[in-house]
Amino acid sequence: MDEEHLTTTEIKGMILDLFGGGVHTSSATLEWAMAELLRHPECMRRLQTEVDTVMSQHCNGVNSVDDVLVDDDHIQQMPYLQSIVKEVMRLHPILPLIFPRVASTSFNLGKYQLPAGTNVLVNAWAIARDPRYWDRPTEFWPERFSKSDIDFSGQHYQYLPFGAGRRMCPGIRLGLSVVHVTLANLVRHFDWGIPDGKSAKDIDMSCKGGIGNSRAVPLLAIPKRRIC
Numbered sequence: 001m002d003e004e005h006l007t008t009t010e011i012k013g014m015i016l017d018l019f020g021g022g023v024h025t026s027s028a029t030l031e032w033a034m035a036e037l038l039r040h041p042e043c044m045r046r047l048q049t050e051v052d053t054v055m056s057q058h059c060n061g062v063n064s065v066d067d068v069l070v071d072d073d074h075i076q077q078m079p080y081l082q083s084i085v086k087e088v089m090r091l092h093p094i095l096p097l098i099f100p101r102v103a104s105t106s107f108n109l110g111k112y113q114l115p116a117g118t119n120v121l122v123n124a125w126a127i128a129r130d131p132r133y134w135d136r137p138t139e140f141w142p143e144r145f146s147k148s149d150i151d152f153s154g155q156h157y158q159y160l161p162f163g164a165g166r167r168m169c170p171g172i173r174l175g176l177s178v179v180h181v182t183l184a185n186l187v188r189h190f191d192w193g194i195p196d197g198k199s200a201k202d203i204d205m206s207c208k209g210g211i212g213n214s215r216a217v218p219l220l221a222i223p224k225r226r227i228c
Ligand code: HEM
Pocket: 017, 018, 019, 021, 022, 023, 025, 026, 029, 094, 095, 098, 099, 100, 160, 161, 162, 163, 164, 165, 166, 167, 168, 169, 170, 171, 172, 174, 175, 176, 179
């Protein structure tokens, strides 16, 4: 790069970063969220009530539910939605091992002495389910966040869905916006069911493995139009 221009290679690299980092992360998080909500209908109902209540204040004189979509401004008034997204990202972080770090100097970590140059892998998935830091660690329980100050900033080391430090996710604002707004609109406009008379317990919650924490079995859910 000279002082004023990016090269074609640099532009291609940036586009690759944006698509590579921005698409699967949000869509996979949404798929986990819908799976958890289908398995926990009481959370789905509470969320729909919250979204309906907030949106009813913004629909004065509007006839159709489709005329006003949930957007970023509405999300601030939806604390339960925010707790659900936090809980989904706790149980299903999209990068279970955040990107590796290299120790720039020697240091001690607990009982271990790490020489400079050591590759350090942080297992954000395991930390987010560690019973030393979380009550009922494997349970989907969004209410745990209602009175907690834990957020996505990477300052609470028991919770790292966007990583931490200088290399933490630069797309955090866009990612959070896409997940919150899409989820709120999905539950506002549709009731969701499971196909073929199966029950919520039949939803397979295993992960595919690999670098990104995708579902092993894609979620199949049936939308039914809601008339609000
Ligand atoms: C729900 C959505 C998202 C989640 C959960 C997520 C999660 C993460 C995590 C855990 C990291 C590693 C951070 C670390 O090692 O400390 C990361 C890095 C990154 N993310 Fe995201 N991300 C999301 C959305 C996005 C979006 C929308 C973009 C871009 C438009 C993006 C671009 C990137 C890039 C470029 C990096 C590499 C940063 C670096 O190495 O310096 N991400 N993301």
